[in-house]
Amino acid sequence: MRTLRRAAVARLPRDLHPVAWWVWAIGMAAYASFTTNPLLLLLLVGVVSVVVAARRGEHPWARSFRLYVGLALFIVATRVLFRVLLGAVPGHVLIDLPEVPLPDWVLGIRLLGPITREALLAGLYDGMRLGAIVICVGAANALANPKRLLRSLPPALYEVGTAVVVAVTVLPQLAESVQRVRAAQRLRAGATGKVKRLRRFLVPVLEDALERSMALAAGMDTRGYGRTAGIPDATRRITSVLMLVSLVGLCVGVYAILDGTTPGWLAATMLVLGVGAAAGGLRLAGRRVTRTVYRPDRWRWPEIVVALSGIAVGAVGWWIAREQVPIAYPGVSTVPGVTLIALAGVLIGLVPAVAAPVPASLVQEEAAA
Amino acid sequence: MIELRRITFTPPDSSEQVLKDVDLTIEEGELLLVSGPTGSGKSTLLGVLAGLVPRFSGGALEGDLLLDGTSIIRTPPRERAGIIGYVGQDPVAGFVTDTVEEELAYGMEQLGLAPATMRRRVEETLDLLGIADLRQRSLRTLSGGQQQRVAIGSVLTTHPRVVVLDEPTSALDPTAAEDVLATVTRLVHDLGTSVVLAEHRLERVVPFADRIALLVGDGSVAVGDPADILETSPIVPPLVELGRELGWSPLPLTVRDARRRARGVALADRVGHLDMLDTSLDTGGLSARSLTVTRGRTPVLHDVSIDLPAGRVTALMGRNGSGKSTLLWTLQGTQKRLTGSVDVDGQDPATLDPDRRRELVGLLPQTAADLLYLETVAEECDAGGPRTREILDSLVPGIPDDQHPRDLSEGQRLALALSLILSTDPPVVLLDEPTRGLDYAAKHALSEILRDLTRAGKAVLVATHDVEFVAEAADDVVVLADGEVVSAGDVRSVTAESPAFAPQVSKVFGPGWLHVREIIEAVGER
Numbered sequence: 001m002r003t004l005r006r007a008a009v010a011r012l013p014r015d016l017h018p019v020a021w022w023v024w025a026i027g028m029a030a031y032a033s034f035t036t037n038p039l040l041l042l043l044l045v046g047v048v049s050v051v052v053a054a055r056r057g058e059h060p061w062a063r064s065f066r067l068y069v070g071l072a073l074f075i076v077a078t079r080v081l082f083r084v085l086l087g088a089v090p091g092h093v094l095i096d097l098p099e100v101p102l103p104d105w106v107l108g109i110r111l112l113g114p115i116t117r118e119a120l121l122a123g124l125y126d127g128m129r130l131g132a133i134v135i136c137v138g139a140a141n142a143l144a145n146p147k148r149l150l151r152s153l154p155p156a157l158y159e160v161g162t163a164v165v166v167a168v169t170v171l172p173q174l175a176e177s178v179q180r181v182r183a184a185q186r187l188r189a190g191a192t193g194k195v196k197r198l199r200r201f202l203v204p205v206l207e208d209a210l211e212r213s214m215a216l217a218a219g220m221d222t223r224g225y226g227r228t229a230g231i232p233d234a235t236r237r238i239t240s241v242l243m244l245v246s247l248v249g250l251c252v253g254v255y256a257i258l259d260g261t262t263p264g265w266l267a268a269t270m271l272v273l274g275v276g277a278a279a280g281g282l283r284l285a286g287r288r289v290t291r292t293v294y295r296p297d298r299w300r301w302p303e304i305v306v307a308l309s310g311i312a313v314g315a316v317g318w319w320i321a322r323e324q325v326p327i328a329y330p331g332v333s334t335v336p337g338v339t340l341i342a343l344a345g346v347l348i349g350l351v352p353a354v355a356a357p358v359p360a361s362l363v364q365e366e367a368a369a
Numbered sequence: 370m371i372e373l374r375r376i377t378f379t380p381p382d383s384s385e386q387v388l389k390d391v392d393l394t395i396e397e398g399e400l401l402l403v404s405g406p407t408g409s410g411k412s413t414l415l416g417v418l419a420g421l422v423p424r425f426s427g428g429a430l431e432g433d434l435l436l437d438g439t440s441i442i443r444t445p446p447r448e449r450a451g452i453i454g455y456v457g458q459d460p461v462a463g464f465v466t467d468t469v470e471e472e473l474a475y476g477m478e479q480l481g482l483a484p485a486t487m488r489r490r491v492e493e494t495l496d497l498l499g500i501a502d503l504r505q506r507s508l509r510t511l512s513g514g515q516q517q518r519v520a521i522g523s524v525l526t527t528h529p530r531v532v533v534l535d536e537p538t539s540a541l542d543p544t545a546a547e548d549v550l551a552t553v554t555r556l557v558h559d560l561g562t563s564v565v566l567a568e569h570r571l572e573r574v575v576p577f578a579d580r581i582a583l584l585v586g587d588g589s590v591a592v593g594d595p596a597d598i599l600e601t602s603p604i605v606p607p608l609v610e611l612g613r614e615l616g617w618s619p620l621p622l623t624v625r626d627a628r629r630r631a632r633g634v635a636l637a638d639r640v641g642h643l644d645m646l647d648t649s650l651d652t653g654g655l656s657a658r659s660l661t662v663t664r665g666r667t668p669v670l671h672d673v674s675i676d677l678p679a680g681r682v683t684a685l686m687g688r689n690g691s692g693k694s695t696l697l698w699t700l701q702g703t704q705k706r707l708t709g710s711v712d713v714d715g716q717d718p719a720t721l722d723p724d725r726r727r728e729l730v731g732l733l734p735q736t737a738a739d740l741l742y743l744e745t746v747a748e749e750c751d752a753g754g755p756r757t758r759e760i761l762d763s764l765v766p767g768i769p770d771d772q773h774p775r776d777l778s779e780g781q782r783l784a785l786a787l788s789l790i791l792s793t794d795p796p797v798v799l800l801d802e803p804t805r806g807l808d809y810a811a812k813h814a815l816s817e818i819l820r821d822l823t824r825a826g827k828a829v830l831v832a833t834h835d836v837e838f839v840a841e842a843a844d845d846v847v848v849l850a851d852g853e854v855v856s857a858g859d860v861r862s863v864t865a866e867s868p869a870f871a872p873q874v875s876k877v878f879g880p881g882w883l884h885v886r887e888i889i890e891a892v893g894e895r
Binding site for chain 1 (some may be wrong): 387419420421424445446447448449450454455458459462463464465467470471474475476477478479480481482483484487488491505507514523527698701703709721723724726727731732733734736738739740741742743752753775789790792793822
């Protein structure tokens, strides 16, 4: 009984650990990358949308999901369009467009020409795969607070993380500022030429962005951002050397793996050396940062369930791509089929819609209303 | 405790020193008010304390800054964070996180305090500022006054010895400003924190100040008791102006002081001074009926009707977020409305294209800089239309052609933006918060400009928080609350009804009296 009650406590309204959401989303994206089956991809997008609708909060970043859906649709449309423009897939002709004659030296490229059903479908499948991956990333963005995610970074990467946070925050502000300046510029007479009109928007928007960034930088600096503990110069130098070594090691190691002619032992040694030096460097560099975390996110069972569901989805995707190739990559000439395992694999992704706790911000809004 | 020694600052690309040999000591637990005309270097002085000048501003800084005898002039702002807390002019721009609690904890996280300490101090600060119920709220959804209090709280959690505040109430409505100032005085009284505060609207802060540092504009600073400094200061709140004119000594600093002194002042009958205008005479202007505007599903304006008669200045007041800006943009026609009608000379601006709309209604937006995009004043005037330069010269004469609009003073930039708006000669002019960052002289100039506009037969609507400016410039007042009109009418009757919107003079002499000038005249006639 007591354990049960304990377990229920973890599901009280709160924000789930952002890393859990990202693991889930990456798992979903991995599944999408392993298949071009339109039925499975549609189902996957549906599952992702259900989870987002069920578990996103009231924060500004939660509203970004629609943007990603728009981007995905755009990707699909462009893929199809390119297939039409540079067609040349034999099959059932839908519309017989005349081919644009090109000079002889552009070998292998055809412009326009008859549009076939196969060409359209190939473009559609391809675009849907990319679109689904984009939607998965969008879901992670909408569900996980990007700023809290960066709290989970190792201390040495804190500065990088902050830079990313600032960039993420500035974007919506930029959109706001564009809107304001557009409205304001309509209030006055001024240049109407194409280039000059662009300048009318750009100059105030950029000035505004610059001023905001400076104000934010000043605000962060006066609040103690970037304080360093008194670390001796020697340690700092050792850190730099370690980082350089790790970079060289990783580069050579990766090259050795990809290039089949290099001996295997070289790849292994260099990789181990690189990873080891990186770990050491990060640890040393982390000591320089003295900051602490206020009310850190805790990893409890809903986090584990959400992350595991993502991993499971990804694993099923990988298995299908190996074992059930016609399901994962259906041809364009026949109706794509599905199997029970493939369907079940996608549906595992629904687990977070139930397992994850309701975001705290959502409950507050209800209480306030 | 903190001592500035012979601080001299020269801004980049300039040979003129903004601060010249400034000596100033900040004592433990005092509230030091930094005052002076626009551009006299108030923000620079505060920036020197926080370490942002010259690090973020550029320029050359000489002299020394001592903390308990140790020089900290070369210490970067981040290393001063535990000792000096700084809140800039726009608190939103300085927010790093997105909820109240995290923002309060941010500074402590940087200092590396233990989690238990952080938790305790966050709770203490929430209580101290009276914002405990906002702890989970997103910073963007807070009202202006709440945001300012969170910003102050976020520097308090590190227990600094000095809190530096740059114009903490300039964007706030009168009630929110009082809340923030009450918080500030609580710091000084209860915690013994020193507070250094810059402010334009002296009437709000003078009663709380222990000392005043007056920057005259030539780089020198006069420091002393408020009553002594205000004796000769070029910028004074209305109360002090009144005291000076009537020869009161010592000068009254609070409304209570002034009331006691005013008992002995006999005034002529004030009825003769009520400049009653016949408002029933309808000669153009703007008339809007039952406007409703929604954002998503929440109403921003609800059934608002407003008349702007030609030849009168109407002031639009109300809390931060009560829908003032939305009303202005709706009257101008850019903001789409759900229902209602707007009528200017028989036309509805919402149905016109932007070019024709400009000829009907002029709107000066909150950030006047949004309008400007060219490199020199002359280019802006050329782009604005043939009459722009002429109008600019009539508003503020003598702005050089080759100056960059960014380098103008607040007042000059406002005038430039206003002349761009007025170049099409619209019969209705709307202004959104034009007094922000203006000193008394610039505000006076602005009210003269508005007067001239009404004399030319225009209808003027000014959204503002500044009650003293309203008393000086406006004929009528409309008060918005939560998207609805709660009171409207003659400026005397509205300010008489709501004490929050009453200027200092009417607090002293009773409703009906608005400015010092009237009192002087009334005394003179006796």
